Amino acid sequence: MECPVTGIKTRFGNRVSHANNKTRRTWEPNMQSKRFWVATENKYVRLRISAQGIKMIDKVGIDAVLADLRKRGVKA
Numbered sequence: 001m002e003c004p005v006t007g008i009k010t011r012f013g014n015r016v017s018h019a020n021n022k023t024r025r026t027w028e029p030n031m032q033s034k035r036f037w038v039a040t041e042n043k044y045v046r047l048r049i050s051a052q053g054i055k056m057i058d059k060v061g062i063d064a065v066l067a068d069l070r071k072r073g074v075k076a
Contacts, residue, residue, distance in 0.1 A: 001031055004074045005053035005065055036062045045076060 002009045008029040014022040030051040035044050040063055049057075057065050069076045 001029060003029055003031065003050035003053045004047070004069055004076070005049050005056055008050050008052060038062055038066065047076060 010029065011027040013025060013027070015025040016022055031048055032051060032054060033046065033048050034054060035046045036057065037043075038045050045062070045066065047053075053065075066076055
């Protein structure tokens, strides 16, 4: 899974026991399905983004994020 806004992907590493045995594990991004109102287009846009992406949209605005996504060719 990858967030289209932030580019966060699944990360890999080791689970380390008390005896220092190592087995592979993953960290998944906190993906959420969210609907945003876009006033300039007068419609809702549904995005599957990470929690960090939601915070970014709150900070810079949905219009700026959508413009960047469309410039990169991501369907939104």
